Amino acid sequence: MTTYLLTGARPLGGDPTDVLVADGVVAALGADARRAGAQVVEADGLVLLPGLVDLHTHLREPGREDAETVESGTRAAALGGFTAVHAMANTTPTQDTAGVVEQVWRLGRDAGWCDVHPVGAVTVGLEGERLAELSAMARSAAAVRVFSDDGKCVHDPVVMRRALEYVKAFDGVVAQHAQEPRLTEGAQMHEGVVSAELGLTGWPAVAEEAVVARDVLLAEHVGSRLHVLHLSTAGSVDIVRWAKARGIAVTAEATPHHLALTDDLVRGYDPRFKVNPPLRTAEDVEAVRQGLADGTIDVVGTDHAPHPREDKDCEWGAAAFGMTGLETALSVVQEVMVDTGRLTWADVARVMSTAPAHIGRLTGQGRPIAVGEPANLTLVDPAARRVVVPEEQATASVNSPFAGRELPGRVVATFLRGRATVLDGALVEGTHR
Amino acid sequence: MxxxxxxxxxxxxxxxxxxxxxxxxxxxxxxxxxxxxxxxxxxxxxxxxxxxxxxxxxxxxxxxxxxxxxxxxxxxxxxxxxxxxxxxxxxxxxxxxxxxxxxxxxxxxxxxxxxxxxxxxxxxxxxxxxxxxHPTQALLDAYTLRRHLVGDGGRADATGRDLAGVHVAIVGDVLHSRVARSNVQLLRTLGARVTLVAPPTLVPVGVHAWPAEVSYDLDDVLATGPDAVMMLRVQRERMSSAGGGFFPSPLEYTRGYGLDARRLALLPDHAVVLHPGPMNRGLEISADAADSPRAVIVEQxxxxxxxxxxxxxxxxxxxxxxxxxxxxxxxxxxxxxxxxxxxxxxxxxx
Missing domain, CATH: 3.40.50.1370 (Aspartate/ornithine carbamoyltransferase)
Structure with a gap:
């Protein structure tokens, strides 16, 4: 395996140092790192982070290979600085059995661009009616720890209670897509001033907040871990803040798009901005940023949701919900949180690597940058700027809400257990299998 | 354009x-x-x-x-x-x-x-x-209003005139109505004052940003003497649970928001009644109102x-x-x- 010497890198944005990557681990730091025979990666001024971990990726395989495959999605992940992604369960067939999660896990291992951890469905076929065989998935080769019906809400309170209780046996976590279904029938966008004007059926904030409130109380009652996906409203942030103060074992996620974009963008009826939960108001965006800054929100998850062109090249009502995000997530976080002084790079490492790895119970990811630790690393140039061109991305889909927008930051290199998956901002082909 | x-x-x-x-x-x-x-x-x-x-x-x-x-x-x-x-x-x-x-x-x-x-x-x-x-509906409504309410009640040339000072009540299912949305905008552009009248369930969240007043009481609004009343079609299926359960029964809707002979009599003499059609006679508008001389529905x-x-x-x-x-x-x-x-x-x- 190639040995790499990263010269002048700034771990977590701190003082520059040299970092030696050898035999899959961080072999040396500082003066000790200068070793002959290593391939030098000029890293002056670049920020070194632990490899990013996404708790919320849709890789679409099996079933919707026209939108994404494990191969194309994990290429996108590596280019975005990720060394591990959690592949959501809403595939076809659904990831609700040990067989399917093992298949996805193997596809990820074979692709080799980053670790792929399948998320198990909470209920059979995401139907919300009876529990899937959660234990079998947990004990499979895929060793599933995160369970979610994402895309759909586990809306039945009894089913949710049972799931929360049941996963305690193997230290699992239920990741809830909080959406009260009756309050969101036919919903197309955030319910408020813009929906009233545009004549689109509203997705009210309360439909999310009511489920978040119920679930934190359920988690308290049964003493389980709860993870709330894509918090999008100020009210949800308040409820999670209250629950944490009360000692409830809840963690929460924000997506890059809910940190950056508002429902005003829907005014042009461009389906690239159609997503679930929907883009909210400027006040909600500010609350989500504040929640991430003060630790109420634990992680940034991409909710990378690729869709084929025909599902977005149509009228708003017919378009699919979702946007891509793996290759823009870190830049968006830099723009709205780091460059504004609300998060340090050490905080970024926490919300995009350490915390998601901990929630997913990954042992080799989200580790400190220290001698002997697994070399899952991401090297970022925060001074770079680039215009997002979806057609040039590695994801197989082009539904990026940031298309045409200039964003700061560029992932220069990604290392997966010491092997470079990305160098000079490009995928390293051929060496990864 | x-x-x-x-x-x-x-x-x-x-x-x-x-x-x-x-x-x-x-x-x-x-x-x-x-x-x-x-x-x-x-x-x-x-x-x-x-x-x-x-x-x-x-x-x-x-x-x-x-x-x-x-x-x-x-x-x-x-x-x-x-x-x-x-x-x-x-x-x-x-x-x-x-x-x-x-x-x-x-x-x-x-x-x-x-x-x-x-x-x-x-x-x-x-x-x-x-x-x-539904912009052409709003334009034909504005055209009809101008013919009757501007330029001495249609006797003088209204060319070049807008609807400044005209008060229009728009009554009914505002929430689902493209006619209401277009009319609120166009009437405002033309200088008219708009009052939306509906049960609260049929008014959109976010309506506060519209250039219109909102009332839940039709009789109160009629008592202010609007120059025109525009009745919106109400779909009967909206009352069912599957349809959203927006009101308890057609009868209760009609009692609160239907335009009948009694309410018609509350209007000033010059006021006109509009409806974009097709009408639900007996629900949002009674035959007395629909066929009265002040109804300009066919002319619309x-x-x-x-x-x-x-x-x-x-x-x-x-x-x-x-x-x-x-x-x-x-x-x-x-x-x-x-x-x-x-x-x-x-x-x-x-």
Whole structure:
């Protein structure tokens, strides 16, 4: 395996140092790192982070290979600085059995661009009616720890209670897509001033907040871990803040798009901005940023949701919900949180690597940058700027809400257990299998 | 004006121009020979993804009276889940050389997408999209209001006039109504005051940003003496649980928000009653009200043709010097064009 010497890198944005990557681990730091025979990666001024971990990726395989495959999605992940992604369960067939999660896990291992951890469905076929065989998935080769019906809400309170209780046996976590279904029938966008004007059926904030409130109380009652996906409203942030103060074992996620974009963008009826939960108001965006800054929100998850062109090249009502995000997530976080002084790079490492790895119970990811630790690393140039061109991305889909927008930051290199998956901002082909 | 997608597209000058042009068009419709040569050789496509015989016939009549070729394309049920997409339909019509596409679609924003996605080069006229907009309905309503309420109750020439000082109550299912949305915007542009009247369940969250007052009490509003009352259609299925459960029963709705003889009597003498049709007699409006002398509902239909003639004329011929295929129209500007529209022929039914 190639040995790499990263010269002048700034771990977590701190003082520059040299970092030696050898035999899959961080072999040396500082003066000790200068070793002959290593391939030098000029890293002056670049920020070194632990490899990013996404708790919320849709890789679409099996079933919707026209939108994404494990191969194309994990290429996108590596280019975005990720060394591990959690592949959501809403595939076809659904990831609700040990067989399917093992298949996805193997596809990820074979692709080799980053670790792929399948998320198990909470209920059979995401139907919300009876529990899937959660234990079998947990004990499979895929060793599933995160369970979610994402895309759909586990809306039945009894089913949710049972799931929360049941996963305690193997230290699992239920990741809830909080959406009260009756309050969101036919919903197309955030319910408020813009929906009233545009004549689109509203997705009210309360439909999310009511489920978040119920679930934190359920988690308290049964003493389980709860993870709330894509918090999008100020009210949800308040409820999670209250629950944490009360000692409830809840963690929460924000997506890059809910940190950056508002429902005003829907005014042009461009389906690239159609997503679930929907883009909210400027006040909600500010609350989500504040929640991430003060630790109420634990992680940034991409909710990378690729869709084929025909599902977005149509009228708003017919378009699919979702946007891509793996290759823009870190830049968006830099723009709205780091460059504004609300998060340090050490905080970024926490919300995009350490915390998601901990929630997913990954042992080799989200580790400190220290001698002997697994070399899952991401090297970022925060001074770079680039215009997002979806057609040039590695994801197989082009539904990026940031298309045409200039964003700061560029992932220069990604290392997966010491092997470079990305160098000079490009995928390293051929060496990864 | 390149397209007409929303009532908000029109500023005061443009809105008044449409109304004035419609008045000239209406005058030509009183002649023995109603057909004008203005859009000869131009093709207007009526692209209807949703049933609406009334609106389609109105646009069809308007286009034919301007000598345009009319293609009716009914695409109901073929758009969303199966069959041809809106995009492919639009590309097909583009290939056939549509100069204007009049679109009715169940999805809010579909006309906007059609106009801006680069699928067609023709002018796009929104003939009603989802719960969003129905701008020609608002224009024909404004035209009707101006005829009756401005210029000494229709006895003096209202050309060039707006609706300043006019108070209009819009009553009914505001939440689901594209007619209400277009009317609130256009009436405001024309200087009128609007009060929306509905049960709270049928008023959208976010209505506070609209340039209109909101009341939940029809009798209170009628007591203020509005100049016009516009009744909106209420779908009976909205009361069921599956339909959203917006009100307990048709009877309770009618008691609170139906326009009947008693409420009609509360109105000032000059006030008029409008309804975009089709009416649910006995639900939002009683036969007494619908058939009363102050109801201008049938006239609205006639005015719809004149207004749609004006819109097609202004989009395809008016103020556009690059096309020049139409006849009988001067290139010198709006004033000249107006003169040309009303020249020749004797008015028979004046």
């Amino acid at each position: 390149r397209h007409l997608l929303s009532a908000a597209d029109l500023d005061l000058g443009e809105a008044v121009l449409v109304l004035d042009t419609a008045a000239q068009m209406a005058a030509t419709q009183a002649r023995e020979i109603k057909k004008l040569p203005t859009l000869r050789g131009r093709t207007v496509v009526n692209l209807f993804f949703e049933d609406s015989t009334r609106t389609r016939i109105s646009f069809e009549t308007a286009a034919k009276r301007l000598s345009a070729d009319v293609i009716n394309f009914s695409a109901k049920g073929s758009s969303v889940s199966k069959g041809e997409s809106l995009k492919d339909t639009a590309l097909t019509l583009q290939a056939m050389g549509a100069d204007a596409v009049v679109i009715r679609h169940q999805a809010s924003g579909a006309p906007h997408t059609l106009a801006h996605a680069g699928w067609t080069h023709g002018a796009v006229v929104n003939a009603g999209d989802g719960m969003h907009q 239909v006639a005015n719809g043709v004149a207004v749609r003639m004006a819109v097609l004329y202004l989009l395809l011929a008016g103020g556009d010097t690059t096309r020049g295929r139409d006849e009988g129209t001067s290139r010198a500007g709006d004033g000249q064009e107006r003169t040309d529209v009303r020249t020749d022929e004797t008015r028979v039914h004046a």
